[in-house]
C-alpha cells in the first residue's frame with residue numbers, strides 16, 4: 614500500500630513496538646491515530662493524533678473510532694493491533710485476574726479493534742490489519758502458559774480472518790517477534806530487556822515493509838528472531 618495520506622490506527626502507542634511503528638508510519642507519510650491508555654511522551658508530529666482508549670473496553674474502542682473519524686475523516690486504511698502484555702508464572706496458583714487481564718487485552722481487545730474497522734475496510738475494498746502475536750504464539754514457553762494461550766489465539770484469529778476477508782481486498786498479516794528490547798519485560802520478574810534483543814525500530818521496519826508490499830502480494834505470517842540472543 615502507498616501510505617502517503619492514508620489513515621493508520623496503531624494500538625498501544627505509548628512506547629515499545631507500538632510507538633516505533635507509529636513513528637515509521639509517520640516517516641512513510643501516513644496519518645497516524647494512536648489508540649492507547651497513555652500518549653507517547655514527546656511525540657509531536659502534525660500527522661499524529663492520540664485518542665485515549667483502553668482496548669479491553671469495547672465501548673471505548675467504538676468511541677475511539679468515532680473520535681478518529683471526526684478528526685481525520687471516515688476512512689481507516691491500516692490497523693496495527695499491538696497493545697498487549699505478558700505475565701509469567703506457573704499454571705498452579707496463577708491468578709484469575711492476571712489470566713483475564715491478558716485475554717481481555719491481547720485477545721478481546723484485538724477482536725474489538727478489528728471488528729470496528731472491518732465494515733469501513735470492506736466498503737473501501739481496501740485495508741490492512743496487522744496483528745502482533747509473538748514467538749509465544751508459535752511454541753509453548755515454560756511459565757508463560759497464559760501469555761502463550763493469548764498469542765496462539767491471535768495466530769488462529771489472524772489466519773482465519775485472512776481467509777475471510779482477502780476477497781474484500783483486505784490483507785491480514787500476523788507477526789511473531791522474539792524478544793524485543795522494550796518495557797514488556799518490566800512485568801516479568803527475573804527477566805530484563807537487554808541490547809541482545811531485537812530493537813522495536815527493526816520490528817517496526819518489518820511491519821512497514823509488509824504494508825508496502827505490492828497490492829496483489831500478501832505477507833501473511835512473519836517470524837522474527839534476534840541473531841545471537843545469549844551474547
Ligand SMILES: NC(=O)c1ccc[n+]([C@@H]2O[C@H](COP(=O)([O-])OP(=O)(O)OC[C@H]3O[C@@H](n4cnc5c(N)ncnc54)[C@H](OP(=O)(O)O)[C@@H]3O)[C@@H](O)[C@H]2O)c1
Pocket residue numbers: 624625626627628629630631648649650651666667668669695696697698699718722745746747748789790791792793794795796797798813
Ligand atoms: N517485547 C517483546 O519481546 C515482545 C515479543 C513478542 C511480542 N510482543 C508483543 O508486542 C506488543 C507490544 O509490546 P512491547 O514489547 O512494545 O511492550 P511495551 O513496551 O510494554 O508496550 C505495550 C503497549 O501496550 C499498551 N497497552 C497495554 N494494555 C493496554 C490496554 N488495555 N489498552 C491500550 N493499550 C494498552 C501499553 O500502553 P500503556 O502505556 O498505557 O501501558 C503500551 O503502549 C504486545 O502485544 C506484546 O505482547 C512483544
